[in-house]
Amino acid sequence: MALFYFLLPVQRCPAIEFLPIRSFVMADLIPPPLPDLFMSIAGKTILITGSSSGIGAQAALQLARAGATLLLVARREDELRQVQRDIATVGGRAFIYPCDLTNAAELDACVTRLLDEHPRIDVLVNNAARSIRRPILEALDRLHDYERTMQINFVAAVNLTLKLIPRFLEQGSGQVVNISTMSTQVPIPLFSAYLASKSALESFSRSLAVELGDRGIAVTTVYFPMVRTEMSGKTAIYKNMRMMNAEQAAGWIVEAVDKRPARVSSPVGALGSVLLSALPGPVIELTRPFFRRMDQKLASKLKKG
Ligand SMILES: NC(=O)c1ccc[n+]([C@@H]2O[C@H](COP(=O)([O-])OP(=O)(O)OC[C@H]3O[C@@H](n4cnc5c(N)ncnc54)[C@H](OP(=O)(O)O)[C@@H]3O)[C@@H](O)[C@H]2O)c1
Numbered sequence: 157m158a159l160f161y162f163l164l165p166v167q168r169c170p171a172i173e174f175l176p177i178r179s180f181v182m183a184d185l186i187p188p189p190l191p192d193l194f195m196s197i198a199g200k201t202i203l204i205t206g207s208s209s210g211i212g213a214q215a216a217l218q219l220a221r222a223g224a225t226l227l228l229v230a231r232r233e234d235e236l237r238q239v240q241r242d243i244a245t246v247g248g249r250a251f252i253y254p255c256d257l258t259n260a261a262e263l264d265a266c267v268t269r270l271l272d273e274h275p276r277i278d279v280l281v282n283n284a285a286r287s288i289r290r291p292i293l294e295a296l297d298r299l300h301d302y303e304r305t306m307q308i309n310f311v312a313a314v315n316l317t318l319k320l321i322p323r324f325l326e327q328g329s330g331q332v333v334n335i336s337t338m339s340t341q342v343p344i345p346l347f348s349a350y351l352a353s354k355s356a357l358e359s360f361s362r363s364l365a366v367e368l369g370d371r372g373i374a375v376t377t378v379y380f381p382m383v384r385t386e387m388s389g390k391t392a393i394y395k396n397m398r399m400m401n402a403e404q405a406a407g408w409i410v411e412a413v414d415k416r417p418a419r420v421s422s423p424v425g426a427l428g429s430v431l432l433s434a435l436p437g438p439v440i441e442l443t444r445p446f447f448r449r450m451d452q453k454l455a456s457k458l459k460k461g
Pocket of ligand 1: 205206207208209210211212229230231232233235255256257258282283284285286287308335336337338379380381382383384385386387388
């Protein structure tokens with residue numbers, strides 16, 4: 157994680173544009189020139205879940221600025237209305253669909269309305285999620301932690317995707333952007349329920365790409381590092397940790413829709429996933445003390461104020 161932030165200024169350096177390395181290492185992190193962005197996004201209808209706050213709300217705003225029509229889904233209607241107003245202020249267009257995606261009947265009714273009211277939906281961004289930070293030893297009698305995270309982070313995302321696939325096939329094109337986390341690319345402790353649900357979503361994304369990629373359906377997985385939002389704000393010791401802000405993170409979703417890559421990731425996350433698949437035992441043994449020390453340091457910083 158520290159290495160990611162160390163590399164951040166290098167990743168953003170304009171000179172990188174001219175290096176061959178950009179194309180395969182840094183490409184995902186550097187915003188494309190504005191005119192291309194408008195051409196690839198303008199006119200698209202984009203459904204984004206979890207758009208009442210945080211990264212989802214910011215991504216909706218940025219995509220609307222680039223000329224897309226946004227379909228906003230989350231539970232909190234007032235917050236969705238505010239995002240809709242913000243989008244109108246920048247001259248964009250958005251429709252809101254308040255819905256608890258963990259309620260199958262509500263999700264069904266919401267998708268029926270979306271499909272009835274919009275003859276074309278180009279992109280589904282599965283961004284709505286919940287995170288739980290708890291050691292496995294404190295979750296021995298809390299199977300519901302695993303059920304609740306799976307319900308929103310995996311089942312709801314898969315349910316929405318399955319319901320939109322017929323429309324994408326009918327249109328001859330469509331894109332599913334699934335939001336995951338850099339923490340599945342490196343062996344992070346204390347988030348077993350959250351990370352298991354995100355890993356399940358990543359695996360589903362791969363199957364979808366393999367089975368339907370040649371029928372016009374693009375699939376992108378976005379691996380965010382830590383981002384300052386309501387979600388990360390729930391963990392007190394993260395108060396003093398350096399993080400991306402929601403606007404920067406939203407840029408990664410814009411990048412996903414603009415370029416339609418298989419993955420949007422930090423170079424450190426990409427390297428982490430290679431090392432973890434090649435040498436899982438040694439990587440876990442070597443990084444365990446680092447993550448323990450990091451948590452201890454953050455806890456003592458918090459105590460000092
Ligand atoms: N923040 C980070 O450090 C971080 C790091 C890596 C990945 N991510 C991922 O980035 C994405 C956005 O997270 P965020 O940080 O922006 O968090 P956030 O501000 O807490 O946003 C989560 C969104 O999900 C919606 N949501 C939650 N449960 C829902 C439900 N049952 N039905 C419908 N919508 C629901 C929430 O809206 P309502 O409450 O209005 O329903 C909210 O809009 C998530 O997929 C998260 O896993 C975040």
